[in-house]
Amino acid sequence: MVLQAVEVFVNGLSFGDPNMVALNDWLQKMEAERRADYALFRRYYGGDHPTELTDRLKKFLNSGLNSGDLKFRDNFMEVVVDALAERLMVTSFGTNEDGDSKPVAEWAWNTWQANRMDETHSIVHTESVMVGDSYVLVDWDPQEGRVFITHQLPETIIPHYNEATRRIDMASKKWVERPIGEDMLTRLNLYYPDRIEKYAVGPKDTVWQKHRDPGEEGWPQPWLDKAGQPMGVNIFHFRNKPAGSDFGQSELRNAIHIQDLLNKTLIDLAMINDNAGFGRAYVVDMNLDRTAVDMIPGAFWSMKSDDEGGTSKVGTIPADSPEGALKTMDALVQHIAGTTRTPQYLFQLMGGAPSGEALKTAESGLIAKAKDRQVRFGNGWEDVMAFALKVQETFGQSVGELTERFEVGWDDPNTRNEVAFLESLEKKAALGVSQEQLWREMGYDQEQIDRMLEDQTATKVRDANVGAEILRGFTAGNIEGGTP
Secondary structure (H helix, E strand, C coil): CCCCCHHHHHHHCCCCCHHHHHHHHHHHHHHHHHHHHHHHHHHHHCCCCCCCCCHHHHHHCCCCCCCCCCCCCCCCHHHHHHHHHCCCCEEEEECCCCHHHHHHHHHHHHHHHHCCHHHHHHHHHHHHHHHCEEEEEEEEECCCCEEEEEEECHHHEEEEECCCCCCEEEEEEEEEECCCCCCCEEEEEEECCCEEEEEEECCCCCCCEECCCCCCCCCCEECECCCCCECCCCEEEEECCCCCCCCCCCCCCCCHHHHHHHHHHHHHHHHHHHHHCCCEEEEECCCCCCCCCCCCCCCEEEECCCCCCCCCEEEEECCCCCHHHHHHHHHHHHHHHHHHCCCHHHHCCCCCCCCHHHHHHHHHHHHHHHHHHHHHHHHHHHHHHHHHHHHHHHHCCCCCCCCCCCEEEECCCCCCCHHHHHHHHHHHHHCCCCHHHHHHHCCCCHHHHHHHHHHHHHHHHHHHHHHHHHHHHHHCCCECCECC
């Protein structure tokens, strides 16, 4: 579907070419599978779980938030995702600041800030953890005259990995747009190392048409550096624990079925409390005007005995205990915590986090995951900024040569004991760790560090000026406003 009409005319190839048929079939299959998986994980993260209520429960559990599509659930999937994503915060971006790389490092952080990556990188991390994949596109904005970095929805992107190099040979992006005052268009971009091919099809079209965005003259758009060499594919893939696959895995994959069972148990608990959570009165062989249909406090059960000469009886049935359902729910929450390596205290509504060694033990699995993702996602951001520098050198003014790889600074994923943390910083300072590195470990980003360095410099200059004035006054014989 995606490439069928395209391949009819592109490069003179017919759709009968077996290679084109294979590529088309692969893209169709991957698009369908990915979209279904992504939709499932997004629903569960947002709390949209399949639950069924009895007519009785629907009467008082309808919040009116789902337009009649009743949902009653306890959502722990959001905690699983956010607990990891919130510990993946980039605090600095640059290179080793010594030597010729410093201007490049400053450009990298300025570009990061100009693209509001403090927000965007958080979106990328959360999405990758949630559904398994997220993408970033690096381009040039001719109007702003700078590198343009954007988050791309994984539903729209299909990467094609080279089996030998395990790098992306090409990528496709398919989406729908509605230009102001125009009909809806389905767009398709094919990103190659040396060119970008753009296509569009309208609601009444039967074949893909070559498409040019405003300001573009040729087709396809060349994607070459100043030396005429291919720039490379400008789509970057952020995968959550891919385990050798072309695509990542959602942190929710192995927890969804437990969430379903937990929701079922929660509904059972509601039914127990509603139907049997209170003592129930009954009568035998007694005419009552009250109905026994609704199981509500104060209602009677009316029963008939087989004994024709029996006498009327009145009695009560004790309330059922919800303890079994509550214990089951606790066990399921523990199972979610263990399966996803998420600290159990994060699921608790009451109480706080453990402290000391108990906290380290509780968070060990989560911290291990966070450090693993810092390495994987950090490599991705290093590639993004290295490519961004290449785009800058090609379309803008040179900012200097990158003599080494970019480095990503991360916020510490551990829950900090502030006293112990500050003591460790003092020890590091005594061992010669630079002030700037200590500031990074304290969570300050590069912009904040630069301002603090400027403040330090200004303070030193001011102190030096005061000292010079005192020295001149002493030389002139004026000390503290007096004369000798």
